[in-house]
Amino acid sequence: MGSADSADAAAPAGGTPEHRLPALPALLALPATPALPAAAARQGSGALATDGPLPGVGGQRLGLRAAVGTGGVGLVGVLGALNLLDNAERAVLIVLGPDIQRSLGFSDAALGGLVGLSAVILTAGAIPIGLLADRRRRTAIAAVAAALAGVFALLTSVVANTFQLVLARIGAGFGQAAVLPVHNSLLADGYPLHARTAVLTLHNLAGPVGLVIAPVTAGGVAALAGGSAGWRWAFVLFAGVLLLFAAIAAMLREPPRGRGERMEVLGAHGDPAGVTDPSVDAPSSIPLEIGAARLLKIQTLRYLFAAIGALGFALVGVPTFFNSLLEERYHLDALDRGLVGSVTQVGVMIGVVAGARLGDARFRRDPPSVLLFMAVAFAAHGVLLTVALTMGPLPALVGCVTVAEIPLGMVLVPLYSVISIIVPYRLRALGFAAVGVCVTLFGGFLGGVLLGDVSDQHGPRVALLALAGPASLAAAALTAYAARFVRADLAAVVEEIAEERAETLRVATGGAQPILQVRNLDVSYGPMQVLFGVDLDVERGEVLALLGTNGAGKSTLLRTVAGLEVPHRGVVRHAGRTITLDPPERRVRDGIVLVQGGAGVFGTLTVAENLLVGAHVLGRDGALVARRAEEVLDLFPKLRDLLDAPASTLSGGEQQMLALAKALLTRPEVLCVDELSLGLAPTVVAELIEVVAGLRRDGVTVVLVEQSVNVAAAVADRAVFLEKGRIRFSGRPADLLERGDLVRAVFLGTVGGPHAAATADGGPR
Ligand SMILES: Nc1ncnc2c1ncn2[C@@H]1O[C@H](COP(=O)(O)OP(=O)(O)OP(=O)(O)O)[C@@H](O)[C@H]1O
16 A cells, blocks of 8 residues: 655645545445455555455355355356357257268368367457457347357258358357356356355356257257258257347346455445445446456466466367377267267366365465365376376276366366456456467467377377376466465455445545546566555646656656556556556547657657647547647747758757647646656756646646656646655655755766756756
8 A cells, every 4th residue: 555655655735635545544444344354454554465354265155055046046047058058059060060061061170170160269259259248238248149159050050051051150159259258257246256156166067068968969859850951950959049048148137347356345235335436337448458468467367377378288189189089099970979078078067066166165265275276186187188098998098088077177166266356357258258268379279280290190199198298287387386476466356446445435425536546556567566556646737746766667657647557456547537457548538648758759750740640639620630739839839930840850858849739739637748857958948847837827737757856846736756666755846855865866876967957957966
């Protein structure tokens, strides 16, 4: 929490102490679960400790009936049915593959390609669907996706040739791609945390159940219908049931996002003061690259994704080469291979049930231990599968592979539970979609290519032996490594929710709403952390100067406010709205504009062209652009004579003016300037100070990084001093001048260096 050390944490001049995060007292005042005061106490004592009450830790396991009762049978029932049907429908292709091949006349290789295509579409579709699901009503997306899967299953039943079949399968794949991101995210929000394992178990069981019942159902229907077109009726059957459940899914109620976590952290209802947090269900517009960057900054997830990617070699490659082995060595046809697949799914089902119980107990007791449990299961899967592959007789081979699937199944529910808790709830669907991408794209694709080659040269058994053990062991090692981060990542979840609620309550009880709020901000470049728990409020109309030692993180702070860096912890708010993961262009539209030090103009473009580029956010209204251009040229009259000159020919001061002019064209609400006066002549600096004073009179909020304490004193209402990524001082610039210990640090050894201008204008040495 507070990054300023207590001696230095002066109340901001423009912002009174009550504008600061009311961390401990406010949190303690919340009517909360017994867990919360302890968490709050730890927060108050500094960084949130990681051995405290964490979401999903402690408490009692709920029986299945009680767990389902907490959120109703409807959600898990309908989503489970859809998952079952999707899996079964996909399996029909394998089970009735020979009939379909005969009917449409295509080869074994084409059938294999079709099955592989489904896996790719399932993954590729999950990302856009996940992004959509983090923004829009997920129950509607689940319903539409199921309807799509149903319609394409129906179309599959009437295809006349292979090309039409491929198109139908692509459509069905997209429909089925919603399961991973949308279903899991809905289930996570639809039930309290202590019921999550149970509902995830039910949902995860539905998949293998679908695979097990597919051969019997599809085979039975095809046999009943008879003739060469019998297989078509199997698709008709699944299409009908899918469409029925799609209609039911459309009637499901959308659960509020993050409800489970908020209930756990904030109290029984997650809404202790009857205050609704407007940001919780506000539509988010987090773009893929920012969402992905945020997810990858969560250490536990980063290693888990790597583990899943490694496992993907086994998960995607093994069934493919196992099928080749069954065909080449044991001469099984497609139907028999489908049946073997169903038998091995029984192992997965046993594993899912056992793993859910064992994993849940471990997570409640000690979260890292669940990752170690998963690591052991991954390793066991690799070893058992390797042993199984050495078996000669078919029954021994199938039996041992089935046993090897048990530990794999054991991982599923604990893995999804951990991901559902650690991924920020606003990104949950994308987080689940990423699981599929890691499995299929990295492991699946690369593994397929590499091992196809091994298989061609040495046969499928050697390929499988080369693949299964190492892939699983790598996954085990990475998962075990992830265990060391899980406590801190869970603590960050608690902290984020508690802060969100404290802020909502603060505003609801009359607290002022600063134009800009930065809370608990941590930013890293790769492994190097640059900002540490920075808290900063900027009041509307305030001019704030950020000072500090070289490399203290001033530019990084401004870049994070402008959306150019993604923090790994903490919040940025603009006028009360959380914008932490908003893209930079949206922030510009909303009035937050950054002038970057030394990078504010395009050197090859003329001054006029630079202004036009700056005006692009104003749209195509030529009259408006002309009016605004006149305004900024009135502010910087020198630029009028230079309109046709390339920006690179301008002096440093003129370039800085052009950069400011570009930014001011948009009439920003918050203007951030990195290095306002660095390297500029005193007369130019004086002009810039005048401009900033004018902006203050117009009510523009200005945050500037400044090297000169004197310039800061001349323009700023408040100075904030950063050192090594922490705020060491916040107060009147004049008071900072009194702080020789801090101010000396800035200028030590820089005389005549890059900060010569600061000293030239009389700044302290
Ligand atoms: N893109 C980047 N990749 C890696 N490290 C970076 C990057 N940008 C900045 N850093 C490092 O982060 C630290 C903080 O840099 P930042 O530019 O935010 O500091 P600053 O306070 O603005 O410093 P200065 O006054 O020297 O500009 C520095 O150690 C810097 O080397």
